[in-house]
Amino acid sequence: MDSVKYTLPESKIPKSWYNIQADLRDAAPPVLHPQSKEPIGPDDLAALFPMELIKQEVSTEREIEIPGPVRDLYRQWRPTPLYRARRLEQALDTPARIYYKYEGVSPSGSHKPNTAVPQAFYNKEAGVTKLTTETGAGQWGSALSMACTFFGMECSVYMVKVSYDQKPYRRGLMESFGANVTPSPSRTTASGRAVLDEHPDSTGSLGIAISEAVEVAATSDDTNYALGSVLNHVLTHQTVIGLETMEQMAAADDEPDILIGCTGGGSNFAGMCFPYVGENLRGEKNYRVIAVEPAACPTLTKGPYAYDYGDTAHLTPIVKMHTLGSGFVPPGFHAGGLRYHGMAPLVSQLHSEGHIEAVAYDQLRTFAAGIQFAQAEGILPAPEANHAVAAAIDEALACKESGESKAILFNLCGHGQFDMQAYLDYNAGKLVAYEYPEEEVAMALSGLPSVSA
């Protein structure tokens, strides 16, 4: 039988991350201060992040060296395997060649440790002893908790209350790594108290939890903030995924025609696709690149490319991105990692310049795809990853229709073993299709900040 798995030796873990800012046609639009609405400088971010990460945020160097201690920790689970989905191809009876990179082999089950480890490292180097963050589904909170315990740092996680109540197992994992987990909104911050005073029964949102974590970091000396997606340096750290994949595709003696990733904040999509998009930007290649988002939170396909806040309390800087409005609370579909009103500025810019496509899928279609994938390949994907699976299956079926044998590559960013309630509900026919919440989005977009830039 032909190969199904392409592994790499530890020596092939990339020595540098790829920074797509080096290859952008236009420089990224400036980031604005939340009050003054003027462009901010490095010092404005120093209360939240160590200077090394702030430098990476604005760097236009193509390669950013991965520190030795970070590569040493990457070796716990990297290089991750690239699979040829031969049994899925057979089940679909398609001439397409389907490949997937599997990030679920990391100890916390997703791609998130790729950036959690370097973020903890740079903070530790800068003398920071404690990190705060927010988490929705819990993938990011778990990853940062693990990274902090590796470096002997404290970790405090604001977990969206609805997830805190519905996903106690993710909380159990974070606590087992020694983290302190607080349901958000909480009374531990002014942002949280303001929400609770107005809505005592608030179940929280990612935007509120970000406000709480940012507030704690901004008002304490020993504590910094860490974000699991959206920011440039986060996307850059994730490019180990795509860089490894390029080596593995070469070992497979193949090259992708189509690249696919799911998008919430944009980090796993960017991690897989940016090294390839870079080749497109430099005129070397012409890959088709598709971002897949939930129909109920369709940031790229429905949101304008506009300046907006990253959080609900408007404590974060204003960035130019595809957004549904910082006040938008997405409906309760199961892909918690995709329930964010905004999109990474770099992903947004590439989309606005026509370098990537975007499609939106309803959750029922994505769970059907996830089950079909599991029965063929054995791995039950995270609900977020099911979006990428669904698009890959549709492209493979289009090949069957046209008779073309294209190579389709997608990022399977995590496994679904912490998301079994969603699968139980889907298998029992209890999941509903969520439509695009047009009115709620229109209302949230009416609150976009007016900026002169």
Place this chain on the structure above:
Amino acid sequence: MDSVKYTLPESKIPKSWYNIQADLRDAAPPVLHPQSKEPIGPDDLAALFPMELIKQEVSTEREIEIPGPVRDLYRQWRPTPLYRARRLEQALDTPARIYYKYEGVSPSGSHKPNTAVPQAFYNKEAGVTKLTTETGAGQWGSALSMACTFFGMECSVYMVKVSYDQKPYRRGLMESFGANVTPSPSRTTASGRAVLDEHPDSTGSLGIAISEAVEVAATSDDTNYALGSVLNHVLTHQTVIGLETMEQMAAADDEPDILIGCTGGGSNFAGMCFPYVGENLRGEKNYRVIAVEPAACPTLTKGPYAYDYGDTAHLTPIVKMHTLGSGFVPPGFHAGGLRYHGMAPLVSQLHSEGHIEAVAYDQLRTFAAGIQFAQAEGILPAPEANHAVAAAIDEALACKESGESKAILFNLCGHGQFDMQAYLDYNAGKLVAYEYPEEEVAMALSGLPSVSA
């Protein structure tokens, strides 16, 4: 930094399993018919198993070739990584060298697919279209469900009722693989009805669930039975673990002084240790080999080596093994995979002949070890695997005491991501220590069958 992970290329997946029956000093004691109590022949098992597996059960060939289609499916997750636990060594400040083989990278999260896949394969080859089995914690049921979907077979799982109710997520995984899951005892079998008529509120046991699955297989033409541990052929299939580890230890330029595995039915312990025990039996080496079991179900350390039934309804053959009595229902500690009254006959024989040691640990000690391991190594072990972790830590601390630098190797047979309720309870201080249930065992042992052999 020195290596932390030893991987192998796909070409190093073993081409044969190792069958320890070739190296036993004394032949294994005969298996007896449950009614006649006379030694059984292959035909007595033909209602339950395909002939290829029955042959393996009694084979004394040292090497049993792994069929091509099985090796092809093994490639999905094999070879699994061997880790040097350098961060744990550092945390313990021990001169010991600690290694662990990690079977949690399989799609269902444990070592169980190593035998589920060949069992499904041989049944499929024999024209069987449906398999039934029992499952406690759910690791085995998940693995067999996955193997059946790979081969296009139906799978029906009797799940111990207390687990069915408390662990719906494992059921969700099995159903996602297309399996049919029934809480046991059920009214679908005579064995189940007998239990329910006497105890309508029965929460079930592994012994009862085995009776139900065996009854279904024995009374239908198209359905066979599959067992996830205990039997000789199951232990043989698991030796891929130890055979790969030998190659990896050679790559590490090291050799274990002490081998450790947790024991419920015995399959993950045997999988890691039998290839090494074989070297001992042949007089080539002198490894120390330690089986670790729960203090509340201490089959090897407290149970006699005697003939007993494998199930509650006494439908299975009678085998000679360490046993606590087929009527013994272990208390509700969290390592569900270790809650079995018996022990694999081959493991029992090796213990009775003095080739392996056994120790028993209380669950509180094992969870403390699991948390310490997770905070150092990032992987949260399954409650079963925590028993091996605890013994490895104790041996490493003994090295610290004595100043010796021994190499300690253990099998980390699965991850704990489906066992988070146990960790939540442990972290909240809600877990209790279970003592050895001496009276219940004495009562169960009074029901041992009298056999002349």
